[in-house]
Amino acid sequence: MLQWPWPTHEQEEGPLTSPETHALPIAVWALLALLLIQALDGLLGGIALVAGPRGEILRMPLSYLKGSPFPDYRIPGIILLTVLGLFPLVAAAGLWRRQRWAWYASLAVGCGLVIWLAVQVIIIPFNPLQAVIAVEGLTIAVLTLLPSVRRYCLPRIVGDD
Numbered sequence: 635m636l637q638w639p640w641p642t643h644e645q646e647e648g649p650l651t652s653p654e655t656h657a658l659p660i661a662v663w664a665l666l667a668l669l670l671i672q673a674l675d676g677l678l679g680g681i682a683l684v685a686g687p688r689g690e691i692l693r694m695p696l697s698y699l700k701g702s703p704f705p706d707y708r709i710p711g712i713i714l715l716t717v718l719g720l721f722p723l724v725a726a727a728g729l730w731r732r733q734r735w736a737w738y739a740s741l742a743v744g745c746g747l748v749i750w751l752a753v754q755v756i757i758i759p760f761n762p763l764q765a766v767i768a769v770e771g772l773t774i775a776v777l778t779l780l781p782s783v784r785r786y787c788l789p790r791i792v793g794d795d
Contacts, residue, residue: 662786669725
């Protein structure tokens with residue numbers, strides 16, 4: 635297993651756990667990968683919607699927004715860019731640095747993604763890609779809840795003290 639390359643915030647304040655617990659569990663690697671994939675998806679999709687608010691870049695007709703509070707895709711693009719693009723990137727960086735808050739952020743990303751897709755399916759016609767992204771959100775949430783990820787992120791709360 636790979637060892638932690640630099641001290642975490644908690645290590646600088648004092649040791650929380652033994653050095654062998656600084657290895658990244660497989661579930662943490664998987665969670666990091668999914669958070670980075672989601673960040674890339676959110677950033678690219680958000681930029682495309684903000685740059686082409688009439689849906690021209692992603693070839694999404696404005697008729698999809700009929701019945702929603704949005705006249706175009708600019709506000710959904712900003713939400714996508716920040717909440718499902720930048721936020722997962724920050725969560726992944728925190729997880730890599732083993733920051734305690736990153737566990738909560740990762741869970742919020744997974745749940746937020748599922749909620750975003752549920753609302754999306756209600757507003758716009760179903761697309762199979764929505765199901766794939768919903769599974770990604772569920773997987774992020776489930777990985778976050780695994781004991782190995784909890785021990786890694788929250789050692790004092792669920793560690794073997």
